[in-house]
Amino acid sequence: MILKSKGVTVLFKQLSVGDYVISNVIGIERKTAIDFAKSLVDGRLFDQAKRIAETFEKPVMILEGNFEDIQRFVRIHRNALLGAYISLGIGMNIILIQSKNEEETAEIIKRIALYQQKMYKSSTALRPALKVNKGGIAEWQLYILQCFPHIGPKIAHRIIEKFQSIRNFCNASIADLSRIEGLSERKAAEIYQIINLLAIDKNDRTKYIIDYLKKEEKDGDNVTQ
Structure with a gap:
């Protein structure tokens, strides 16, 4: 390639x-x-x-x-x-x-x-300290959401429109998350696991990653870029 x-x-x-x-x-x-x-x-x-x-x-x-x-x-x-x-x-x-x-x-x-x-x-190096004042909460919410994988500015706005708050977003099920345009069920599952998995040791984390990759391979053998 x-x-x-x-x-x-x-x-x-x-x-x-x-x-x-x-x-x-x-x-x-x-x-x-x-x-x-x-x-x-x-x-x-x-x-x-x-x-x-x-x-x-x-x-x-x-x-x-x-x-x-x-x-x-x-x-x-x-x-x-x-x-x-x-x-x-x-x-x-x-x-x-x-x-x-x-x-x-x-x-x-x-x-x-x-x-x-x-x-x-x-x-990242030059990001200024943000002040949360009147009208600034929404900016913080969008900023936090975009720290998750697969979530850019447009999807972050859709999430806020649907769930209204970070708390509601964090309490959402995989099915709820996958209803957001741009988030497939697989992406939603990854976000859900990041929010809900307990802190685990290195060996368990490695096992989880291997299991997740095996599931992806099983779900689709036809791989493109």
């Missing part, structure tokens, strides 16, 4: 949204020129775009290949392509990045990941 050859650590998992997840904030959808045109024609494009835009604060779509040649392979008017670019970029706030080929796509993904790591370290 090209990403691995560039020194990037890649975890292969079944993803419900996007092709690559950099963090809770950044998700990436990769589209070759032909796939972009075909998915525009059959209606998949905007469904996929809507889901990634709703799940991540910074949704990215990498457009790979020579888009000038699309009309040689797919019967589609150039104005339809231009309209799609505008709808995705301006209407849905998706970051569109052009790449020449698979090699350049891998380099772009690597640089996005490095940038995200750099920004995370910077924001």
Whole structure:
């Protein structure tokens, strides 16, 4: 795999949204020129775009290949392509990045990941002390929720809308959590276990992780990025 050859650590998992997840904030959808045109024609494009835009604060779509040649392979008017670019970029706030080929796509993904790591370290080191005053409770609630895996700003807002408080969120069942758009049952189960598992020793924790990974393998043998 090209990403691995560039020194990037890649975890292969079944993803419900996007092709690559950099963090809770950044998700990436990769589209070759032909796939972009075909998915525009059959209606998949905007469904996929809507889901990634709703799940991540910074949704990215990498457009790979020579888009000038699309009309040689797919019967589609150039104005339809231009309209799609505008709808995705301006209407849905998706970051569109052009790449020449698979090699350049891998380099772009690597640089996005490095940038995200750099920004995370910077924001962590420079984060100011927050004062909880009138109107500040909601900010604290959103901040706390985003400390959990799989929860970014958009999902955090949905959680507050549904549960109203951190207490209600912590008391929620796996079924309740999985009803939040963007949280699959597996993600909900992971969050539930973080909230409810007692402190355990190292050996027990290792056993729990192994059991959890075995369950994931059993649930789905068809693994993609």
